[in-house]
Amino acid sequence: MDVKNTIISELYGGAVSGQQLADKLGISRSAVWKYIKALEKEGFRISAVPNVGYKLIGADPLSIGGVDKYAGGGWEISIKKETTSTNDEAKRLAADGVKCAAVLAERQTAGRGRLGRAFVSPYGSGLYISALIRPAISAADCGKVTAFTAVATAQAVEELCGMPVDIKWVNDLYMNGRKICGILTEGSVGMENGELDYVIIGIGVNVTRHAFPKELDGIASSVEVESGKKIDRCALAGGILKRLKGAEEALKDGAFIDEYRARSCVIGKTVIVNGDYEAKVKGIADDCSLRLERDGKEMSFAAGEITLKLK
Numbered sequence: 001m002d003v004k005n006t007i008i009s010e011l012y013g014g015a016v017s018g019q020q021l022a023d024k025l026g027i028s029r030s031a032v033w034k035y036i037k038a039l040e041k042e043g044f045r046i047s048a049v050p051n052v053g054y055k056l057i058g059a060d061p062l063s064i065g066g067v068d069k070y071a072g073g074g075w076e077i078s079i080k081k082e083t084t085s086t087n088d089e090a091k092r093l094a095a096d097g098v099k100c101a102a103v104l105a106e107r108q109t110a111g112r113g114r115l116g117r118a119f120v121s122p123y124g125s126g127l128y129i130s131a132l133i134r135p136a137i138s139a140a141d142c143g144k145v146t147a148f149t150a151v152a153t154a155q156a157v158e159e160l161c162g163m164p165v166d167i168k169w170v171n172d173l174y175m176n177g178r179k180i181c182g183i184l185t186e187g188s189v190g191m192e193n194g195e196l197d198y199v200i201i202g203i204g205v206n207v208t209r210h211a212f213p214k215e216l217d218g219i220a221s222s223v224e225v226e227s228g229k230k231i232d233r234c235a236l237a238g239g240i241l242k243r244l245k246g247a248e249e250a251l252k253d254g255a256f257i258d259e260y261r262a263r264s265c266v267i268g269k270t271v272i273v274n275g276d277y278e279a280k281v282k283g284i285a286d287d288c289s290l291r292l293e294r295d296g297k298e299m300s301f302a303a304g305e306i307t308l309k310l311k
């Protein structure tokens with residue numbers, strides 16, 4: 001990590017004196033002071049407390065040091081001011097042979113969701129992150145990646161704002177009945193061995209966003225609007241990445257599935273399937289597919305879209 005991000009990471013750990021930072025970095029105290037001033041210009045709010053040192057009192061910009069601190073290390077992290085889609089960035093890293101990485105952006109100009117939809121990603125008001133991982137799992141287990149990520153992200157959001165998060169099969173997170181997050185998982189499977197080569201997990205969380213298009217009135221919202229809590233995006237990103245590190249084991253043992261079921265807001269409900277027919281959700285199977293009942297017959301539903309039927 002570079003000097004700037006090392007300072008950010010230290011500040012996220014609590015108050016730290018100029019001398020401690022200077023010793024850690026092998027630079028002078030006045031050089032530390034210059035870095036602190038530069039960080040303030042970038043939007044970090046840092047106070048200098050006499051006899052204590054520098055203290056982070058607020059951070060708005062995404063930073064590698066901040067995300068890494070909360071993730072507990074283990075990720076190659078990059079942050080873009082602007083990109084088309086963080087999933088595109090992560091795909092390029094996968095093509096270059098990178099094993100494990102996380103790409104974040106302040107803004108996406110062509111953010112995308114499932115089923116070819118756009119994911120509008122205004123500057124600074126959301127968390128737009130893609131994680132590239134290569135868990136040694138078979139293609140048959142790929143369907144669980146989105147569900148596992150939904151649980152990991154729900155836990156990370158809840159930890160920060162204290163509000164319950166529900167999951168709408170398969171990839172949407174809801175707070176107070178409104179969508180606050182979507183997940184788009186893309187990947188590549190080896191045709192010869194049927195094993196997953198890589199998977200890119202794209203997560204978009206509306207963090208501070210207040211304004212949504214009219215057609216999303218009452219449907220979409222953000223974590224801050226629903227919880228009234230200020231959310232540090234570095235803490236959120238790090239909280240998600242920390243949990244994603246356990247992906248391979250979780251996908252193999254399926255231990256997350258009970259929590260996925262417990263968080264489901266569709267079990268027992270009547271839904272519209274692919275905009276076409278009505279069915280009742282009986283449950284979620286161990287492979288994370290839905291068990292639906294249609295015209296008295298039970299069926300499995302593994303890919304597609306359901307919408308909750310409003311009474």
Ligand code: BTN
Nearest residue numbers: 085111112113114182183202204
């Ligand atoms: C959905 O709601 O259908 C899924 C939305 C996924 C959005 C995230 S934001 C980060 C990553 N980059 C993208 O272009 N999409 C995902």
